[in-house]
Amino acid sequence: MTRTPVNVTVTGAAGQIGYALLFRIASGHLLGADTPVRLRLLEIPQAVKAAEGTAMELDDCAFPLLAGIDITDDAKTAFDGVNVALLVGARPRSKGMERGDLLSANGGIFKPQGEAINAGAADDVRVLVVGNPANTNALIAQQHAPDVPAERFTAMTRLDHNRALAQLSKKLDVSVTDIKKLTIWGNHSATQYPDLFHAEVNGTTAAAAVNDQEWLEGTFIPTVAKRGAAIIEARGLSSAASAANAALDHVHTWVNGTPEGDWTSAAVVSDGSYGVPEGLISSFPVTAKGGRYEIVQGLEIDDFSRARIDASVAELVEERDAVKALGLI
Numbered sequence: 001m002t003r004t005p006v007n008v009t010v011t012g013a014a015g016q017i018g019y020a021l022l023f024r025i026a027s028g029h030l031l032g033a034d035t036p037v038r039l040r041l042l043e044i045p046q047a048v049k050a051a052e053g054t055a056m057e058l059d060d061c062a063f064p065l066l067a068g069i070d071i072t073d074d075a076k077t078a079f080d081g082v083n084v085a086l087l088v089g090a091r092p093r094s095k096g097m098e099r100g101d102l103l104s105a106n107g108g109i110f111k112p113q114g115e116a117i118n119a120g121a122a123d124d125v126r127v128l129v130v131g132n133p134a135n136t137n138a139l140i141a142q143q144h145a146p147d148v149p150a151e152r153f154t155a156m157t158r159l160d161h162n163r164a165l166a167q168l169s170k171k172l173d174v175s176v177t178d179i180k181k182l183t184i185w186g187n188h189s190a191t192q193y194p195d196l197f198h199a200e201v202n203g204t205t206a207a208a209a210v211n212d213q214e215w216l217e218g219t220f221i222p223t224v225a226k227r228g229a230a231i232i233e234a235r236g237l238s239s240a241a242s243a244a245n246a247a248l249d250h251v252h253t254w255v256n257g258t259p260e261g262d263w264t265s266a267a268v269v270s271d272g273s274y275g276v277p278e279g280l281i282s283s284f285p286v287t288a289k290g291g292r293y294e295i296v297q298g299l300e301i302d303d304f305s306r307a308r309i310d311a312s313v314a315e316l317v318e319e320r321d322a323v324k325a326l327g328l329i
């Protein structure tokens, strides 16, 4: 067993994703069964007591890998020495709130968190932003952490990726493990593009295996892209356990790598690949090797895919320009 605990900071720890996430981190599902973790929980002052309650329950599980829990409402304390930062806490959209208001409220959260990561994080820090709008929140944090390599800031589209795997496996009556090279492109929003043209099912292109363009356009893409809203409609609350599961998958893959002959989806800083403006945090097909995510290169993009990627990236550009206009980056 690696004896030095890894410092894992979770923001929004008292929220519903936090509750679904913390117990699995402490039981080894983030970094593996041989890596002890020290949890740092960051919450707003009004929710610190609830986070303390969760910490009591974590204690009561007597997890062998859990080396300690600290709870704070101060970002600097929360990110001091952090190795893995899971930025879950965010300001949800409330009634009558415009997109600009939402971006502005979240800027007030992700700017100081980026600064705190810049000031105190460990050299190997890896940051995953889950809180919405995830891509742009990640961009804000990254822009305020100039001393941290930009590639260490990522946003979560792994839930969208897993949703797409599930929908396709049902359609084709195959196991999710038979599906490889699926991609979510763009923003974690309804404009995202789940791509079946590069995906493979038992060696055949997924789009060809489906052989039903109407299903692909009229059912598959909207079902995946609007799944978050469908869960809210059904549950009265947004996805929590599936989001927590995807966050574990994202970090586990980042650290441990993608299998040979496969890739996954993550929103990472664009290097200009596939016409996505450099610096935007956009979802791409990525492999992970040696602890780094890398954008899969050289895929041919046909007109159908091009139009959808461009539409989602245009939304990311709009969001970036809006936070720029607000002085947040």
Ligand SMILES: NC(=O)C1=CN([C@@H]2O[C@H](COP(=O)(O)OP(=O)(O)OC[C@H]3O[C@@H](n4cnc5c(N)ncnc54)[C@H](O)[C@@H]3O)[C@@H](O)[C@H]2O)C=CC1
Pocket: 011, 012, 013, 014, 015, 016, 017, 018, 042, 043, 044, 047, 088, 089, 090, 091, 092, 109, 129, 130, 131, 132, 133, 134, 156, 157, 159, 160, 188, 238, 239, 240, 243
């Ligand atoms: N990227 C993705 O695939 C997904 C993203 N989400 C997003 O994740 C976020 C969290 O979702 P839930 O846990 O369901 O929300 P929630 O409302 O249950 O919990 C959010 C928590 O964040 C805390 N918080 C707010 N501001 C904070 C700050 N400055 N520092 C630390 N904590 C703060 C709140 O006190 C609350 O406890 C939301 O923005 C949601 O939209 C949810 C599902 C999927």
Ligand SMILES: O=C([O-])CC(=O)C(=O)O
Pocket: 132, 159, 227, 228, 229, 231, 238, 239
């Ligand atoms: O849609 C929401 O508000 C929550 C979310 O991001 C998702 O479930 O994908």
